[in-house]
Amino acid sequence: MVKIVDVARAAGVAPSTVSRALNGDPTVTQEYLDRVREAAEALGYRPNRVARSLRRQSTDVVALIIPDVGNNFCTAITRGVEDVAREAGLSVLLCNSDEDSAKEAMYLDIAEAQRVAGVVIAPHSQDADVSLVVDSGIPVVAIDRHLGDKVDSITTDSRTGAREATAHLLEAGWERPGCCGGPRDIETAWWRADGYRDAVEEAGVPATIAHGTYDREGGAAAAAELLDGHPELDSLFISNEQMALGVLAELGRRGLRPGVDMGVLTFDDTPWAPLMAPPMSVVEQPAYEIGARAARLLTDRIRGDVSGTPCHEVLPTRLVVRESSRRATR
Amino acid sequence: MVKIVDVARAAGVAPSTVSRALNGDPTVTQEYLDRVREAAEALGYRPNRVARSLRRQSTDVVALIIPDVGNNFCTAITRGVEDVAREAGLSVLLCNSDEDSAKEAMYLDIAEAQRVAGVVIAPHSQDADVSLVVDSGIPVVAIDRHLGDKVDSITTDSRTGAREATAHLLEAGWERPGCCGGPRDIETAWWRADGYRDAVEEAGVPATIAHGTYDREGGAAAAAELLDGHPELDSLFISNEQMALGVLAELGRRGLRPGVDMGVLTFDDTPWAPLMAPPMSVVEQPAYEIGARAARLLTDRIRGDVSGTPCHEVLPTRLVVRESSRRATR
């Protein structure tokens, strides 16, 4: 393994000069620069990032802690983070927490031990403990969910999104929308349930909510609970994309046709939503943008470019009406 | 930042003893062990992995280089890799190559500079240059696609999968299947085109193939090309999941109903495939398993548990017949 001293020797200069030359220090003379580059090239020198990280007390890696890459929303966030991180010369350490606080804590621990440059996290609960990382001076930005006032966050306005969605269902002619809500301990889930509640209450319709986990099983279970216990429901507002898949499966099992027998509208747009039977109406969240902005904010913090006051960005959602929420007149 | 010498001082032992104690060296006396643990705890000592990595000349990170996490197949692989890596105490560095050799090379470079413990890669082309990494003694396992005989690989039998799929289309009563194939320079794409060719030739039907990129745009373009140029086609075999989304969109634009006006069968199963209109028939690949096995193989190599001879695992695909490939008689 050829190291910096080897290059130095070959080029007839000091190691420090090699370091400067290779790192673009403008004080290095052209002549030395050439000599160093040549020697490095000739020897096939490859800088050791680990050594540099130790010395510099900082790595060029950011940790991204999300519930599950299997979720399209998370995936899009991940792309956003990765794209801007790469631009900034940072790599992304991918951590799936599976909505499990213990796993999350483990990853936070690893991130700190690894001395990552920053952390982007979709915290399972509002009081996830990021102090370990924060106290080490590692910038953290929370996405999708908040993490107290002091931690930067990029979120979307779930409540408004849910309210608009439910209101749309009502306007479309559905009279009794139910809500397949996410876990009670996840922030977005209660905002969305609240938004749903806002809309039905305003319409003078009773709120009917079932809570399930943020996955397909949870969606199916919530739908089953609602369908079994509340035959009066004629439409469903669903709290996230994975749940929607479960709800749809459950409807299928019962021979209920979305958009005909049962109005359906879900949070999160996906590439397949327009291709379903019928095309799904959704509340779109700017997932890629969330990731990209989070990464941008993080890199700013890493560079120290940003004043100390915490930043809380709330991005808007967008209602995309396709077929599943329209009351068919056939 | 409290370091190992601080703990040593507090515990009244040598740094080396602290290191041994904390790393579970059995030669450490119980008494010292307790003292060290106590001191570490009291001081809130957090080992610095970077320093350890430098000293040990090895990190506990593996790089995963895939075309795009946005692809459900890649996502599933990613979960597989992450799950077994975590078990083995390794973290995953996520790298999206976007089927771009330059990006891929850049990530390979980073992986080497970062001195990762291993690399799992779905190489863009067969002659992607992993020598940089391999020569550094970093184990590499190729997934989905091969990388010469000397690099471990976990792939699936694309050709057979494609042949069976096309044969099924023919058996189902479709008479002229076309093929929306992937890029010519991607191995799986030509294996799948070959499998398609095998089946149509055996049936004495002409092969009609259009090549597109492995994404939605590519799928739409390939479908358009086929539909415009070959009105005789009555069904389509599609080379991957993302292309399928594009193909379906294109069919929709032309008012062609899958499974009725046009038989459709695609590579890659997805959570939404059964929920489409109509439910999609697919060639399922064991994506999670590919990732899991690749990671397992990699950890074995990292530990040096495995003899030097390269391992080439080929996993089987599975034809899942749903509705889109059945010739409706309505």
Add this chain to the structure above:
DNA sequence: TTGAAAGCGATACCAC
């Protein structure tokens, strides 16, 4: 079993 000390490889300070 424990301690002392030599590195791992790059960087950045300080002196020239």
Add this chain to the structure above:
DNA sequence: GTGGTATCGCTTTCAA
């Protein structure tokens, strides 16, 4: 502008 060198924090010989 360049060189010498201490240092980042940990692990691991080697000697006791």
